[in-house]
Amino acid sequence: MSIPEDRRYSSQIVSIDPSSLVSYAYSKNEIKLNKLEKSDKNAFFISYLYARDMISATIDISRNIPDSDLKDAIEIKVYDELALDTSVEYTITYSETDSKDTKNRSFNVFIVDAALIDAKLSPIKEKTRYIDYVTPAPFLIKALYSKNLLEPDGTHCFVYFQKNDAFLAIYKGGEYIYSKSLHYSLKEINEKFCELIGERIDEEDFYKLLVNEGLRATNSQHQQSLMQLFGEIFLYINDVLVFCKRSYNIDYIDKIFLGSEIGTFSGIDEYGRSYLGLESFEFNFSIAINSKEWYIDQIHILMMLSAQLYFDNHDDRLNFSIFKRPPPLKYRPVGQLLAILAASLIVSLIYPAYQFAYHSFLSLQTAQNTNEYNTLLQKTSKIRQDIAALKTEKEKVDVLLKDETAKFEFRKKLLSEIYRKKISYPMKAAMLLEIFQLSNQSGSKVENIVFKNQQLTVSIQNRSEKKITEFIQDLTELKKYKINTDKIAQDDAGKLYSSNISIGLHDE
Incomplete structure (x- = not known):
């Protein structure tokens, strides 16, 4: 159930029989008997008129009559055609119906004696102060369709x-x-x-x-x-x-x-x-979870559905209540006058208030900024002194660093030379020892040894090509050296074979 925007009602609906004043309260999908005089003052109060209290008729009005004059034209024709007593005050409402007549518009007209409405509703008003919605019983049926029952x-x-x-x-x-x-x-x-x-x-x-x-x-x-x-x-x-x-x-x-x-x-x-x-x-028709507990006059059910429908659209065309709840203060003339006066007063005070507030704000901000500036100035002075001291310290450290760096480079170079002579020479000697041992085993003669770029190039001779090959295989099987040879050549006399063998250490 949707609640009206002005929030004038609680979520409770109170339906009232105009003759017996028997009432039911509908809230949170439950229906219960209600004591009218103890009802929530913010509940939505709804009652109805008997069908016999209403005069209904269908009349035709010329399409040439403008909408601004329509109400008067309908009332004049109703008094004329239905022979209503001109000394009696009537409440007249109407709704237009579909008509295929090109010259006239057709209207359903509903007439109720105003004095009868007052007599029917006054006993209810004495107990509830307000009656939010009243309509003849036949119109309540519309809610069955609108609420999809x-x-x-x-x-x-x-x-x-x-x-x-x-x-x-x-x-x-x-x-x-x-x-x-x-x-x-x-x-x-x-x-x-x-x-x-x-x-x-x-x-x-x-x-x-x-x-x-x-x-x-x-x-x-x-x-x-x-x-x-x-x-x-x-x-x-x-x-x-x-x-x-x-x-x-x-x-x-x-x-x-x-x-x-x-x-x-x-x-x-x-x-x-x-x-x-x-x-x-x-x-x-049942609309409540406890509706099977006893039989409820279906007019009360229709009233509750109509109240829900009114919450959705606030349609007062068929509302015959003369004791409606006043609108919220902001919608009444006095409320609108008060709103205008309040707005005028506020507007007249806005600029001085703005100036005062802005001046106070600027004064406070200036004081805060001054305090922050003084604090930052003290910190800045101290930082500058610290930087100057550190700069002097840095210059001294740079001089010491330069001296120590020169000493370090000299020692580094000296150690490298010592390492190279200590490590490289014994390694070369070991390599030569193994090469000579293997050449002796194969009966080969080493003619020349060249050391360049951490690599030995050995020139070897033998009367047998096979012996040179065995020498190369023996070196390879040591798995300590990287062996490379281009060819095994024979001299012009065909008596000696020779080969240049490159020998280097493995990376690992």
Whole structure:
């Protein structure tokens, strides 16, 4: 349920019967009986008028009449065509209906005696102070379609019996078409039933008979009387439907809903089929989680749904309440005047207040900046002194560093030379020793040795090419040297073979 923007209401809805003042409170999806005088003052109060209290008619107004003059034109025509008493004050509302007439616009007009509204609603107003929404009972049915409890498919007829009234309403495509107060309220039905059986029956006992046994009463006299009585009622309803269908060009009634203030009459659906030729449905709609705990007059259910609908759209076209809650102060003339005065005062004070506030702000900011400047100046002076001392210290350190660097470079060079002579020479000697040993084993003669770029190049001779090859293989099997030779050459006399062998240490 959406709450109005002005938040004038609480989330509670209070529905009120205008005759008995019986009320129910609907909140948080639960319905409970309510003591009207103890209701939450911010609850949404809704009541209704009986269908018999309203005069309804359809009138045509020329399309040449502008909308600004429409209200006056409708009221003049209503007084003229319906012969209303000019000495009586009426509340008149209207709604436009679809019309194919190119010359005239068609309107449904609803008229209620203003004095009657005051008489009906004053007892409620004494207990609640406000009545937020009041509309005739037939209009409450619209909420069933708007809240998706009924699909607006086709034409539907609603017949509802109340203790003090009864009405028939027609809706087509979910929109109101026609309504009429019927001459068969529950009290009137009770009176006629007592006449037929020739004895007085208490109203409450009669209502229990209708609900519990209905038109299938076990007492044969009661059953015959009820059958006769409801036969008359449904013939009367049929006459009303015939008139309505002819007047409003209705081809077919798709469904009829039958119900009453006291509950569903047992067996009444058979009369809908027999006398009207229509499939009957129970006029009973549940909207609360505890709605099955007891039977609730369906008019109260319709009022609660209509209140929810009003929350959504705030449509007052069919609201006949004369005790509406005043709008919030900001929407009243006095509230708007106060708002203008307050705005004027505020505007007149804005510039001086701004100047004072801005001056105070600048003074405070200046004081803060001055304090920060003095603090930073002291820190800056100290930092400059520290930097000067560090600079002098750095110059001394640079001189020492230069001297120590020169000493370091000299020692580094000296150590490198010592290492090279200590390591490189013994390694060369070891390599030569192994080479000479292997050459002796193969019977080869070393002619020349050249050391360059950490690599030995050995020139070797032998009368046998195979011996030179064995020498190279023996060196390779040591797996200590990288061996490389281009070829094994033979001299011109063909007696000696020679080869230049490059020998280097492995990287690892």
